[in-house]
Each structure stands twice: as structure tokens, then as C-alpha cells.
Amino acid sequence: MKKQISWDKVKPETQSVWGGETDVFPHRATQTPTVNSVAYGYDDMDEWVQVTKGQKEGHIYSRNSNPTVDVL
Known part of the structure; x- marks a missing residue:
């Protein structure tokens, strides 16, 4: 089961790292790994x-x- 992020509890700085993505990539990366x-x-x-x-x-x-x- 996917873990859901509660964005109202996340600081703007952290939200900017995620860039609106809600899926988690392999190895728990927050951005698309290359x-x-x-x-x-x-x-x-x-x-x-x-x-x-x-x-x-x-x-x-x-x-x-x-x-x-x-x-x-």
C-alpha cells in the first residue's frame, strides 16, 4: 500500500524538494533517479x-x- 503524504503538515521547503510529485521512486528517491x-x-x-x-x-x-x- 502506498504511503500518502499529508501536504498540509509539510513545510514549503520540503514541498519544493518534492516538486508536486507524490510517487516515491526506487530506493526512496524523491526525484527521478538517473x-x-x-x-x-x-x-x-x-x-x-x-x-x-x-x-x-x-x-x-x-x-x-x-x-x-x-x-x-
């Missing part, structure tokens, strides 16, 4: 092929897709 990796590794070639074919979630190379773009 991923700086350009390549992603897999346990074996079969797993890599599944990702390239869209049969399994994942990323191959940041110019094509990456976790930051997924969030935006």
Missing part, C-alpha cells in the same frame, strides 16, 4: 537474446533504452 551506465550485462547469451527480442525486460545499450528513459 542511470549513468551505458552497457548492461547478462548471465549468458540466451538471456541477452531474450532481452533483445523483447521476450524479457532489460536494456542492452543506453542509446536504445535505459532505466531513466523508462521513468520519463
Whole structure:
């Protein structure tokens, strides 16, 4: 269950950090985290092929897709 924020009890300084967002991002980040990796590794070639074919979630190379773009 998502925790709801009671904005009337939050100071304006804290509200500005959240920028109106009410969702919490992975690892409890208050803003959209950015991923700086350009390549992603897999346990074996079969797993890599599944990702390239869209049969399994994942990323191959940041110019094509990456976790930051997924969030935006």
C-alpha cells in the first residue's frame, strides 16, 4: 500500500524538494533517479537474446533504452 503524504503538515521547503510529485521512486528517491551506465550485462547469451527480442525486460545499450528513459 502506498504511503500518502499529508501536504498540509509539510513545510514549503520540503514541498519544493518534492516538486508536486507524490510517487516515491526506487530506493526512496524523491526525484527521478538517473542511470549513468551505458552497457548492461547478462548471465549468458540466451538471456541477452531474450532481452533483445523483447521476450524479457532489460536494456542492452543506453542509446536504445535505459532505466531513466523508462521513468520519463
